[in-house]
Each structure stands twice: as structure tokens, then as C-alpha cells.
Amino acid sequence: MGGVSAIDRLVDGFPHGTPDGYEQGCRGRICPAEDQSCQQAQIRFASDYQYRRQVLAERAQRTTRNPGPRLRRRQLWAAEHDEQLRELNARGWSDNRISKQLGFSSSNVSRRRDEMGLPANFTGRPRKERTS
Numbered sequence: 001m002g003g004v005s006a007i008d009r010l011v012d013g014f015p016h017g018t019p020d021g022y023e024q025g026c027r028g029r030i031c032p033a034e035d036q037s038c039q040q041a042q043i044r045f046a047s048d049y050q051y052r053r054q055v056l057a058e059r060a061q062r063t064t065r066n067p068g069p070r071l072r073r074r075q076l077w078a079a080e081h082d083e084q085l086r087e088l089n090a091r092g093w094s095d096n097r098i099s100k101q102l103g104f105s106s107s108n109v110s111r112r113r114d115e116m117g118l119p120a121n122f123t124g125r126p127r128k129e130r131t132s
């Protein structure tokens with residue numbers, strides 16, 4: 001009674017055999033990991049400096065590969081971006097340059113600029129008014 005059975009932890013993607021597995025609830029003797037149980041990994045993590053470094057490096061790598069929702073939320077186009085786009089476009093900035101400034105893809109910026117009815121700047125240099 002009480003607690004999660006070992007079988008319930010046998011789901012794909014659970015980091016068995018690592019300190020992460022231990023932290024996420026696999027703390028018993030029964031662990032499906034092949035080399036070491038989560039519990040053993042946790043003990044090793046706390047006492048073995050080399051292993052600790054390796055685990056931390058792998059965690060950092062995972063974080064780099066999956067930016068996560070926080071980073072993606074920042075990519076949403078907001079009203080402030082409209083303002084900046086309008087201003088930079090008026091200065092003659094190209095879509096490409098504006099996209100780097102705002103942190104969006106240039107196709108994003110181009111589409112939005114079209115929607116706002118602003119002209120495209122191709123050189124990135126200030127527009128010169130010409131009368132023909």
C-alpha cells in the first residue's frame with residue numbers, strides 16, 4: 001500500500017541508472033537499469049567526482065539540445081516587435097538585419113512587414129528618397 005510499484009516506473013524515457021532516475025522517484029532496490037540502479041547511481045553521483053562531472057555534462061548537453069518552452073515563448077511576436085520593426089524599417093534596415101536585431105527569422109520579419117504594409121529594404125543602408 002502506498003508508493004509507486006516498481007513496474008509503474010518501467011516507462012520509456014525514464015532515466016533509470018542515473019541520479020535523475022533516483023530524483024524522479026526510483027529509489028528502491030528494483031531498477032531495470034542494466035549497469036547500476038538509480039540508487040547506486042545516486043550514491044556514486046554524491047561520492048565519485050568523475051561520474052558527477054559526466055552526469056552534469058550530459059545534463060548540460062540535454063539542455064542545449066532542447067531549449068525548452070521558455071526560449072520558445074520569447075520567440076512570439078508581440079506588439080513591441082511591431083513598433084521596433086516599423087522603426088527599423090523606417091531607418092532603412094533590411095529584413096535580414098531587423099530579424100537579427102529582434103531575434104526572429106528573416107521570413108518571419110518579411111511576412112510581418114508585408115502585413116504591416118511597409119516597404120522592403122534590401123541594402124541595409126538608409127533609404128534615399130529619389131524623385132524620378
Ligand SMILES: [Zn+2]
Binds near residue numbers: 015017021026031032
Ligand atoms: Zn531506476
